[in-house]
Amino acid sequence: MTEAWYPGIKAFCSHWDHAPMLRQTFATLEAEFFAENDACVDAAKAMVECCCRVLIEELDDPSAPLKPDGTDVKLAVLLGVATRLLDLGDIRDRAFSDLIRSYNKLGDSLRVLRNKSGTVSHGKDGFIQKLSLHQRRAAVLAADAIVTFLHEAYLEREPDPVRTMEPYERFAESSDLINRLCFVGSTETNEYGLQIDIRLPNGDDIPLAITPAEILFSIDRDAYKAALNACRDAEKEEVVEDTGDLDDEELV
Structure with missing residues (x-):
């Protein structure tokens, strides 16, 4: 068998x-x-x-x-x-x-x-x-x-990208079409992220506001975790530095 x-x-x-x-x-x-x-x-x-x-x-x-x-x-x-x-x-x-x-x-x-x-x-x-x-x-x-x-x-059917549980990789042909005919522009925002504008072939724009965390979480979870650990370490160092400055002021 x-x-x-x-x-x-x-x-x-x-x-x-x-x-x-x-x-x-x-x-x-x-x-x-x-x-x-x-x-x-x-x-x-x-x-x-x-x-x-x-x-x-x-x-x-x-x-x-x-x-x-x-x-x-x-x-x-x-x-x-x-x-x-x-x-x-x-x-x-x-x-x-x-x-x-x-x-x-x-x-x-x-x-x-x-x-x-x-x-x-x-x-x-x-x-x-x-x-x-x-x-x-x-x-x-x-x-x-x-x-x-x-x-x-x-x-034989084309999945609905809004509701589908299929992963991104299953939309290779559709994604290739979008990548060939759409253009991307971006500007910085005051919300720790980017304003991304997707220019469509008909001239319309689709604006998207996205942060570094959203990009990492959506694309690479390992990179998201690495960034999180690095940020936590940096935050701890800032706290230590702030505490040290305070001690020096108290001594004076």
Whole structure:
């Protein structure tokens, strides 16, 4: 049994490698799958749930939310919301609609299989018959098919930069366009920072007021920490110098 059984899940987790719970669920899936434990069915279902929740968080519009309330939400509901947010249900084709329903049924079948064999989350009898290798593979393959379907649909969309949880590095093409056609000018302000003006191709300006701390915190957290430590040391030295001057005055 190799990772070739779940390439779609691996690709999704690689894309969203900054999502902590997703990384943990993926690590559990791999560990249980390679150990040939039935718990990999639990992990496979959890992986589909994580996939749906990541995409829902990324795509849901706060002004008209579709995100279901609570944590104990059926997998079919999560799949339904994810497919709606991906606009997959807008395609008016009977065959494609049937495909969407089939994926929902596949997700529900995964839930049923998990409920019957999920020794980890349901505390089943320790003497229950172990699933066959083929059954475990089928569960992982089903999860991989669903995750691949959703992930590929997501990759065809352009994330909204206002709401996205995607890191800056994922916007390389858009950022390159902005960098080529926009110009930056700056002037000092009285608020320990800069007034930055972004000149747009149409001649308009976007003014931004930014401080050294904001620049460091946004771009390089290690540099922010180094600057903070240096400033604290400098502040301590100023206090010592001020105290020394005061002592000299008192002596006089």
